[in-house]
Amino acid sequence: MSEHTNTPRKLPYIDKAHPALFKAYANVSTQVHKAFDKAGIGRELVExxxxxxxxxxxxxxxxxxxxxxxxxxxxxxxxLDNVAAWPTSDIFSDAQRAALHLAEVLTRSSTAAPLANDELHEAVGAALEVFTEEQVSALEWGIITINSFNRISIASGHPVMRAGYR
Incomplete structure (x- = not known):
């Protein structure tokens, strides 16, 4: 029987263990940013x-x-201070709200199974009221991509990046 300790075990950096796979993911990210640019999705909304x-x-x-x-x-x-409460905050534009709704639905779909098809259709429908199909598709690719990078960092136990913070 093992004793639980508060000292976290060092996780293998999966990006370093398989650099070719990580490079492929980085290339996907590059392509997603090109899709954002082509579709006219600004960095502000992406971030x-x-x-x-x-x-x-x-x-x-x-x-x-x-x-x-x-x-x-x-x-x-x-x-940034209100993004976690975006559904009840009045400071976000219709475009921001649609993108955040889509982000939440697609992100929760990976953690709660199964995703109700109606919820995804409603989120995409709301997004299509303010974005073109090309823009919605680019947003979905971006959401999928950041979810993947989140999981790579979580699985690897990557440290917090402290540069630029006081």
Missing amino acids: LVNVRVSQINGCPTCLSIHMPAARKAGVTDLE
């Missing part, structure tokens, strides 16, 4: 979504990367 997905997944590494990136992209401190 707001990245922050929310990383919050839901509880990924401290990704939050330490995407919070500063969101600020640099123009997301306000007020928006």
Whole structure:
């Protein structure tokens, strides 16, 4: 019988153990950013979504990367302070709300099975009221991608990125 300790066990960095796989994921991320650019999705919205997905997944590494990136992209401190409560906050635009709704539905679908088909259809329908199909597709790819990177960092036990914080 093993005793539980408060000292976390060092996890293998799966990105370092299989660099070719990680490089492929990085290439997917590059392609997703090209899709954002082509579809006219700005960095501000992308980073707001990245922050929310990383919050839901509880990924401290990704939050330490995407919070500063969101600020640099123009997301306000007020928006960042309220993003966890976006459904009840009146500070977000219709586009932000649609993107955040889509992000939550797609992220929760990976942690709670099964995803009610109606919920996904409703979220996509709401997104299509403010975005084109190309933009919704790019957003979905971005949400899927940040979810993957969250899981890579969580599985690896990547540290919080402290650079740029006081």
